[in-house]
Amino acid sequence: ADTVKVGLSIPITGLQAILGETLLNCYKLAAAELNAANGIGGRQVELFIEDNQTTTKGAIDKARKLINEDKVDVIMGTIISPERSATLSVTAKAKKLFFYPTNFEGGECNRYFVATGPIPMQQVDPMMPWVAENLGKTIYVMASDYAWPQKMTEAITAAYEKAGGKIIGADYYPFGTTDFGPAFQKIKSLKPDVVWSMVVGNDAVTQLKQYRSFDIKQPLIAPLDEVFNKDALPAGVAAGTYAPQPYWMALDNPVNKKFISSFREKFGQEKMVNGIGEAGYNGLHLYALAAEKAGSLKDDDVLAALPSIEFDAPQGKIRVDATNNHTLCHSYVGKAVADGIGYEIARDFGVIAPVTPYCKL
Amino acid sequence: MSDVLLQAENVGIRFGGLQALEALDLTVRDKELCCIIGPNGAGKSTFLNVLTGTLRPTSGSVRFRGRDIAGLPLHRIARLGIARKFQIPSVFPSLSVEDNLKVARWGAPSPVRPVAELLELVALTNRAATLAGELAHGQKQWLEIGMALAIEPRLLLLDEPTAGMTPQETLATAEMLLRLKGEFSIVAVEHDIRFVRALNCETLVLHQGRRLRSGPFHDIETDEMVRDVYLGRR
Amino acid sequence: MDFVVTTLLNALTLISILMLVGLGLAISFGLMNVTNLAHGEFVTVGAFAVYFVQSMGGSFWLGLAAAPIAGAVVGCILEFAIIRHLYSRPVSTVLATWGVSLILQQGLELTFGLGAKPVTPPIEGTLDLVFTVYPAYRLILIAIAALTLLGVVLLISRTSFGLDIRTVIQNREMAEGVGINTRRTYAIAFTFGAAIAGLAGGLVAPLAIVLPQMGVNYLANAFFVVIVGGVGSIGGLVAGSVFVGGLTSVLNYQISPSLAQAIVLLAAIVAVRLRPNGLFNGASR
Amino acid sequence: MIARDRNWLLIFVVCVALAILYPFIADGYQLTVIRDALIFGLFAASLDFFWGRTGILCFGHAAFFGIGGYIMALVTLNDAIPFASLLGLAGAVAGAAFVAAIIGYFLFFGGIRGSYFTIVTLAMGVICQQAAVSWSSVTGGDSGLIGIPPIEFDVAGLPVDLSQDLPSYIFVSAIVAVAVLALWSISRGRWGTVLTAIQDNEVRAAALGHNAPLRLLVTFVLSAAIAGLAGALYVCMAGLVAPDLSGLLLSTEVIVWVAVGGRGTLLGPVLGAIFIQRAQQTISSFNPSLWPLLLGCVFVVIVFVLPDGILSIYARLKSLFKGRRRAQ
Amino acid sequence: MLRTLAISAGYGLLPVLNGIDLSVAPGEVVGLLGRNGAGKTTLLRVIAGALRASGGAVVLGDQDLTNAPAFRRARAGIAHVPQGRGIFNQLTVRQNLEVGTRAAKERGDGGIPTDIFGYFPILREREAQVAGTLSGGQQQMLAIGRALCGLPSVLLLDEPSEGIQPNIVQSIAELVPRIARERGIAIVLVEQNLDLVLKAADRCLVMEKGRIVHEGAPEAFADETLLKDLLAL
Numbered sequence A: 001a002d003t004v005k006v007g008l009s010i011p012i013t014g015l016q017a018i019l020g021e022t023l024l025n026c027y028k029l030a031a032a033e034l035n036a037a038n039g040i041g042g043r044q045v046e047l048f049i050e051d052n053q054t055t056t057k058g059a060i061d062k063a064r065k066l067i068n069e070d071k072v073d074v075i076m077g078t079i080i081s082p083e084r085s086a087t088l089s090v091t092a093k094a095k096k097l098f099f100y101p102t103n104f105e106g107g108e109c110n111r112y113f114v115a116t117g118p119i120p121m122q123q124v125d126p127m128m129p130w131v132a133e134n135l136g137k138t139i140y141v142m143a144s145d146y147a148w149p150q151k152m153t154e155a156i157t158a159a160y161e162k163a164g165g166k167i168i169g170a171d172y173y174p175f176g177t178t179d180f181g182p183a184f185q186k187i188k189s190l191k192p193d194v195v196w197s198m199v200v201g202n203d204a205v206t207q208l209k210q211y212r213s214f215d216i217k218q219p220l221i222a223p224l225d226e227v228f229n230k231d232a233l234p235a236g237v238a239a240g241t242y243a244p245q246p247y248w249m250a251l252d253n254p255v256n257k258k259f260i261s262s263f264r265e266k267f268g269q270e271k272m273v274n275g276i277g278e279a280g281y282n283g284l285h286l287y288a289l290a291a292e293k294a295g296s297l298k299d300d301d302v303l304a305a306l307p308s309i310e311f312d313a314p315q316g317k318i319r320v321d322a323t324n325n326h327t328l329c330h331s332y333v334g335k336a337v338a339d340g341i342g343y344e345i346a347r348d349f350g351v352i353a354p355v356t357p358y359c360k361l
Numbered sequence B: 001m002s003d004v005l006l007q008a009e010n011v012g013i014r015f016g017g018l019q020a021l022e023a024l025d026l027t028v029r030d031k032e033l034c035c036i037i038g039p040n041g042a043g044k045s046t047f048l049n050v051l052t053g054t055l056r057p058t059s060g061s062v063r064f065r066g067r068d069i070a071g072l073p074l075h076r077i078a079r080l081g082i083a084r085k086f087q088i089p090s091v092f093p094s095l096s097v098e099d100n101l102k103v104a105r106w107g108a109p110s111p112v113r114p115v116a117e118l119l120e121l122v123a124l125t126n127r128a129a130t131l132a133g134e135l136a137h138g139q140k141q142w143l144e145i146g147m148a149l150a151i152e153p154r155l156l157l158l159d160e161p162t163a164g165m166t167p168q169e170t171l172a173t174a175e176m177l178l179r180l181k182g183e184f185s186i187v188a189v190e191h192d193i194r195f196v197r198a199l200n201c202e203t204l205v206l207h208q209g210r211r212l213r214s215g216p217f218h219d220i221e222t223d224e225m226v227r228d229v230y231l232g233r234r
Numbered sequence C: 001m002d003f004v005v006t007t008l009l010n011a012l013t014l015i016s017i018l019m020l021v022g023l024g025l026a027i028s029f030g031l032m033n034v035t036n037l038a039h040g041e042f043v044t045v046g047a048f049a050v051y052f053v054q055s056m057g058g059s060f061w062l063g064l065a066a067a068p069i070a071g072a073v074v075g076c077i078l079e080f081a082i083i084r085h086l087y088s089r090p091v092s093t094v095l096a097t098w099g100v101s102l103i104l105q106q107g108l109e110l111t112f113g114l115g116a117k118p119v120t121p122p123i124e125g126t127l128d129l130v131f132t133v134y135p136a137y138r139l140i141l142i143a144i145a146a147l148t149l150l151g152v153v154l155l156i157s158r159t160s161f162g163l164d165i166r167t168v169i170q171n172r173e174m175a176e177g178v179g180i181n182t183r184r185t186y187a188i189a190f191t192f193g194a195a196i197a198g199l200a201g202g203l204v205a206p207l208a209i210v211l212p213q214m215g216v217n218y219l220a221n222a223f224f225v226v227i228v229g230g231v232g233s234i235g236g237l238v239a240g241s242v243f244v245g246g247l248t249s250v251l252n253y254q255i256s257p258s259l260a261q262a263i264v265l266l267a268a269i270v271a272v273r274l275r276p277n278g279l280f281n282g283a284s285r
Numbered sequence D: 001m002i003a004r005d006r007n008w009l010l011i012f013v014v015c016v017a018l019a020i021l022y023p024f025i026a027d028g029y030q031l032t033v034i035r036d037a038l039i040f041g042l043f044a045a046s047l048d049f050f051w052g053r054t055g056i057l058c059f060g061h062a063a064f065f066g067i068g069g070y071i072m073a074l075v076t077l078n079d080a081i082p083f084a085s086l087l088g089l090a091g092a093v094a095g096a097a098f099v100a101a102i103i104g105y106f107l108f109f110g111g112i113r114g115s116y117f118t119i120v121t122l123a124m125g126v127i128c129q130q131a132a133v134s135w136s137s138v139t140g141g142d143s144g145l146i147g148i149p150p151i152e153f154d155v156a157g158l159p160v161d162l163s164q165d166l167p168s169y170i171f172v173s174a175i176v177a178v179a180v181l182a183l184w185s186i187s188r189g190r191w192g193t194v195l196t197a198i199q200d201n202e203v204r205a206a207a208l209g210h211n212a213p214l215r216l217l218v219t220f221v222l223s224a225a226i227a228g229l230a231g232a233l234y235v236c237m238a239g240l241v242a243p244d245l246s247g248l249l250l251s252t253e254v255i256v257w258v259a260v261g262g263r264g265t266l267l268g269p270v271l272g273a274i275f276i277q278r279a280q281q282t283i284s285s286f287n288p289s290l291w292p293l294l295l296g297c298v299f300v301v302i303v304f305v306l307p308d309g310i311l312s313i314y315a316r317l318k319s320l321f322k323g324r325r326r327a328q
Numbered sequence E: 001m002l003r004t005l006a007i008s009a010g011y012g013l014l015p016v017l018n019g020i021d022l023s024v025a026p027g028e029v030v031g032l033l034g035r036n037g038a039g040k041t042t043l044l045r046v047i048a049g050a051l052r053a054s055g056g057a058v059v060l061g062d063q064d065l066t067n068a069p070a071f072r073r074a075r076a077g078i079a080h081v082p083q084g085r086g087i088f089n090q091l092t093v094r095q096n097l098e099v100g101t102r103a104a105k106e107r108g109d110g111g112i113p114t115d116i117f118g119y120f121p122i123l124r125e126r127e128a129q130v131a132g133t134l135s136g137g138q139q140q141m142l143a144i145g146r147a148l149c150g151l152p153s154v155l156l157l158d159e160p161s162e163g164i165q166p167n168i169v170q171s172i173a174e175l176v177p178r179i180a181r182e183r184g185i186a187i188v189l190v191e192q193n194l195d196l197v198l199k200a201a202d203r204c205l206v207m208e209k210g211r212i213v214h215e216g217a218p219e220a221f222a223d224e225t226l227l228k229d230l231l232a233l
């Protein structure tokens, strides 16, 4: 019992494996950094890595195993919502701390649930006036058919109308769609100023390939990042697309420079990182700082200390909001550069506080 | 007329361009035995299908005890008391002989004969536990007759019941049917003339979907026309 | 006009993809009655072949030529090692092919690494078709699909090998009895089905995601197309593809795509209910 | 047949005995693990009841599991409903049975059998999962519904509370044992024999007076009802229902469990479900990235080494033993 | 021509054949009689290779075919017309015949020998008809015709008269020896129809419980009591 046991529930196999790999590496990096610097309160960090298989069943099973068999002090990880829900259903019952790194639709409110990624309003509210001003006044939304894009669209609609814009169409495609032809046909007839895609994961690859082949000229906002662009997309197809993220590799600050260089040193010079990975990295560091401050690994003690600490993350300084356990993240719009992998910062909106009317802890 | 069990009137059926049956009449009285013979492709099996209601005739009507049964689901027809032995022996290959007979009994509204008696009747007592799929061809035929008996039919239709049997077995089958004759009506289709001769009953001869002749078998056997198209001469 | 033509072309694209994937399945599942859950992986293998050739500096066309070969090789090995021992055991086939599909996915992942693989189309841009402009590559895909279909139809109906296949499928024991090497015929037919699936994979590679797990996206639809159209006939396969693909494309424009997918599947169920032997076969059972 | 029945009962009794002994050696967590595996075992048995007896494969059985789960979740998460646990269970069973009745009616009375049925049910599963994801106002979308309370009800004034590991384990084991025994006695008797007959030759069975479509339909509905029950139990134990519980992957997995356990044995699929699930989770913990490969190999090996499923190990050992004795 | 040496075979653990020795010369018709379940069909299946023998050997001319798969035997010249005929129902008559030539691939020119239309004129008439819609008797002719397309040296006929109208049975009885003579084929004829066997066969064998228990010229079987002895229940 001389280590701090951190349980990681990661989609190592299954459809989210590519994001899972980067996320896992970021946790490994954070753990290595902590261990090199005397661990957490003198105790080394030990990672317990489990593959949740991107299924409900698997995520539940693994969360139970981590808590009951490995007796971990905290659980971190998971990417898509079903994994998060399934893990949360176990951690909530066991009153075990759970740090979730991915940007998501919001709506979770649990004392032991800590989100280190942004919810829709954090990304969208500051961005829409900028879109209306710089890209255009009408938007067509095409998205995967599930909760995050639906909530995002709600947030976009509200903020965009306030800024004088208008959503002129929104279509949601089921997962596994292999042909997006009809959507492009719609774009051609509706002629929006901007296309906002929230087709995610593997379908995003299909969608983007086809988007390019249809030769559509409008600016595209798409939830892509450096990892995805490099590992999944044909060279260059992402070039020129915009994306809101709390973190970009292009951020010019010393913390980020160091973060990227140690990441690449550890996992390969050509490797990319993304917002999800960075949020996971931040999560483990936030946990370490809070535990250190609390002088205890008890879930409640760590939670109590969490809002009072601040971490100098690659995206900038961040901290956790005590009222909802969500993180005050930065918000940037990135624009993909010509190689279609990296991004330049198109606009920096600073730190945005999460506003959650549904949650008052 | 009350003892008329099955009455087919002016039955005709077409398959696409082929007039398979045309203007056929048949009356089967209660506890009567009759045979249908005719060349290959004459329409005998098709006629049986019409009589059992599995095929709806394109013209004419079939009444079983006064009611039209065309197009009724198969199991309803069976429950009315029509049992049938198919041309290709169709037993349940993955069930034992005994279970085959049981399944047949369970389908009947009011089975009477116990399984043991049925086994005895078709001489399969010592193979009761054998899987029906493992029986030789002739044994399957007998089993199928046993299954038809199990449902306590009022009318039993047999399509080539003795195909593949030895001459002795063929005669034994005929004897069995003659014994059962007092219990229900039987219509048999058969090419084996010794079998038909042994039954020696009213016989209908079909040829190209039409009635060629009908009457008692000894009249039919000597009929020139029937000899020409069917029996051959020697 | 633009709208109609584009919708038509969109539908044709989808139909072509469905048909190509279904074609291989129509042979293994429809004709040979082998429920091959690894069929989707043949598509994957074909797509990876294109990726591999491109990443080695070869052209797309070279990759496209390699795709059916890769599918055939994998199919042939699978037939030889597993399927041929299980023709009389359909349940075991389901289990074993599911296992093989897991192995193939993981094998690809171990060989080529995690994540989606980039494949670049041979030609970018659109073609002006008077009524509308349409991505050139999609037109090529439609053309190749049509040619493949024609080839398969000719092969099955005109060649003695086609006759052999049909014979073996109808009555294996008897086919053996008239001197046909049924093992070989089956092996070739299965391999051929795998090759077509591989070709389909190669063709969709520039359009859709290329990833070890991509096969699932095609598997269910392919089974469906085969069933809707009628098991065991190429004509039925075309009918099934047109039905599923056409309806999806048209509905997609009118209503939410998820709802459209559900409606298409429901419509297909109704179609199967009304024509249990498939759309194509004249008589219903 | 008699001997086979005796073997089956023997194995059943041994399994029940093991299930009774297990709490004495296992801690709470291990109990929950086996408890959940047992629920999936019940699910597998429900599929086997239909597939094993009729020879018709349902490729969307998870749809019924999911329907049961969602109904249970919606009933128990609604504070206004009294006796929520019991009503939820009843609703789950009834809902799954109802959907099966409608689909089954169309298919069976429409003369659809064999691979057609298989693929149509596959489509049904796909629709169910997509509906669960898209219809988020009711189903909670892709993240599902969380916070489902444990089962809790009164039996004649005696409160049954399944929030603890041991009671829930006992409750689930008892249900599984009773259900498997019931399904077995149905399927070995008259009902099952006639189903086998229908599987062999449906026309013939009908010509003997059996209403084949109705019998298939009732069997299917019963099978779906049990699947719904399993789904309802699982979501209560997990505290969550999510779309992939009705999805294609789970439908495929359950087929694999049945095949591994031995189709048509009812008990085999339960053991198959437990075995494969535990094997999958253990292998994946042992090596988080290689497990699909290993699992795939396990399937292929099982097909060739144990073609009739794991339950046949017993018969094999027995015949081996007998053979030895005869040889002496 | 065709010889079997001490053939034994069975289904699963059930033995059906116990050491069958049989030899047939070119141009000879051997009738095989026996009760239901005696193992006649099983013997033909073993010779044709549809069922594995558990012991013994099958020799054709100087070729040992004991371990050859069925298609090799067919190509070596053994043609089988099974009980139930085994017509390919969905193929046309012509396609059935064409498939029949596969056995002669290595020996003949691959074409359909036109003289079979001499034996069975109806096959030419119905060339384009789907075989499944032929009547029982026509299917039987097709099955024999198809077997002949493989230019066999041995023809195994399993109850060719089953389900056939009497006058055609008579013509089969005439046809079988004619085919044997004209083409020098060795024919094994399994039949329940005594008249047919006695008319067509040069020599008769009687099987009982998997053994050959009697052998003799057809004339010898005209004796009713002997027949009763051998075949009665």
Ligand SMILES: Nc1ncnc2c1ncn2[C@@H]1O[C@H](COP(=O)(O)OP(=O)(O)OP(=O)(O)O)[C@@H](O)[C@H]1O
Binding pocket: B015, B018, B020, B038, B039, B040, B041, B042, B043, B044, B045, B046, B047, B087, E133, E134, E135, E136, E137, E163
């Ligand atoms: N479903 C069908 N479609 C088309 N033609 C059919 C169909 N069923 C039967 N026929 C044709 O109808 C005719 C009569 O067939 P049927 O089977 O009744 O003859 P049968 O008298 O029983 O002959 P056999 O003695 O050979 O059994 C045949 O020419 C057959 O080809």
Ligand SMILES: Nc1ncnc2c1ncn2[C@@H]1O[C@H](COP(=O)(O)OP(=O)(O)OP(=O)(O)O)[C@@H](O)[C@H]1O
Binding pocket: B133, B134, B135, B136, B137, B138, B139, B164, E011, E012, E014, E016, E034, E035, E036, E037, E038, E039, E040, E041, E042, E043
């Ligand atoms: N597929 C099978 N599985 C198991 N046993 C079988 C199988 N086929 C036949 N038998 C058994 O083998 C024995 C011989 O059968 P076979 O069919 O060779 O007899 P046969 O002489 O041709 O009879 P018949 O005159 O009825 O055609 C029978 O006892 C039968 O039960």
Ligand SMILES: [Mg+2]
Binding pocket: B044, B045, B046, B087, B159
């Ligand atoms: Mg007939």
Ligand SMILES: [Mg+2]
Binding pocket: B137, E040, E041, E042, E083
């Ligand atoms: Mg025989």
